[in-house]
Amino acid sequence: MKRVAVIPAYNEERTIGTVLSELRPFVDAMIVIDDGSRDATAAIAEREGAIVYRHFLNRGLGAALGTGMEVALRQGADVLITFDADGQHRANDIPAIVAPLLRGTADVVIGVRTKNKHAMPVGRRIANTMANVITFFLFGIWTSDSQSGFRAFTSQAARALDLARYHFENMEVSSAILSQVARHKLRFFEVAIEPVYTSYSLSKGQGFREGIRTFVRLIIYRVLH
Amino acid sequence: MLIQYLLILFVFFALSRVVMRAKAHEITTREFLFWFFFWLCAAIVIAWPNSLNRFADVLGVGRGVDVVLYAALVILFYVVFRIFTRIERIERDITLLVRRKALEENDHEPR
Numbered sequence: 116m117k118r119v120a121v122i123p124a125y126n127e128e129r130t131i132g133t134v135l136s137e138l139r140p141f142v143d144a145m146i147v148i149d150d151g152s153r154d155a156t157a158a159i160a161e162r163e164g165a166i167v168y169r170h171f172l173n174r175g176l177g178a179a180l181g182t183g184m185e186v187a188l189r190q191g192a193d194v195l196i197t198f199d200a201d202g203q204h205r206a207n208d209i210p211a212i213v214a215p216l217l218r219g220t221a222d223v224v225i226g227v228r229t230k231n232k233h234a235m236p237v238g239r240r241i242a243n244t245m246a247n248v249i250t251f252f253l254f255g256i257w258t259s260d261s262q263s264g265f266r267a268f269t270s271q272a273a274r275a276l277d278l279a280r281y282h283f284e285n286m287e288v289s290s291a292i293l294s295q296v297a298r299h300k301l302r303f304f305e306v307a308i309e310p311v312y313t314s315y316s317l318s319k320g321q322g323f324r325e326g327i328r329t330f331v332r333l334i335i336y337r338v339l340h
Numbered sequence: 341m342l343i344q345y346l347l348i349l350f351v352f353f354a355l356s357r358v359v360m361r362a363k364a365h366e367i368t369t370r371e372f373l374f375w376f377f378f379w380l381c382a383a384i385v386i387a388w389p390n391s392l393n394r395f396a397d398v399l400g401v402g403r404g405v406d407v408v409l410y411a412a413l414v415i416l417f418y419v420v421f422r423i424f425t426r427i428e429r430i431e432r433d434i435t436l437l438v439r440r441k442a443l444e445e446n447d448h449e450p451r
Contacts, residue, residue: 168442168446169445170438174438182443335428
């Protein structure tokens, strides 16, 4: 079973090195999609043994994930893991995330941050709840953390999602993945993870305006697809 | 009324632009005809605002001017939608281009 990690990264030189060195023991390959960074992200990632693909323009999280998953499939991945480059996720959680796929009881696993309520700051928790409710009403799928970037897919599920076919800019990709999960009737499972909230990883999250934008784009996505 | 003179003036300006574009072959004959008649109709409606009243009666709208306003609003919404979907398509195409370049670059690089 080949496990491939897909790490979208945009100007993450501060954290990408540590993230990759912690991740390495848990996966067979690491694919970093450098989404038009203007810093040393790509160089550091290469030094840490990742395969780096470079978008020459910044196309957003959705586009980077699309590229990364396509590359992972081409490299013969059996299990694909998406992982944030900002140091928010713990590589130690990977065995738990992957377990339902290996057991054959799920096609898609989402690492949810809300099981341990107090790990998340209040403002972030409210925003996440709103995102979950919106995701439910638009796509009919309930998850306790619709915006999580820590996920695992079987190769069949990744092929069915076919992210590369759509255009997603940023955070809407998380909800859109769920909508595809529902559409293709994939079995999905939530696993509690322990997020690491540093001031750095928090500054990387989406603000209020970005959130509204995501909301509008999700509605449009819902109408068009 | 003054507003009518101002609007007519604007229509003439728009018409002159349409003719200029056509002379420079920047728009097709079909586009030229469309815009020419569009502005001509606009001029007629501005000069004789009551000319549309019969039409408005048929539709059950109060005044001819209102018909124009309603129609303009609907058309504008439609145009915004068209532009929106086109931008979405362009965005998606740019992403596909960027992705293809990323994939090709790595294929050529010996590792």
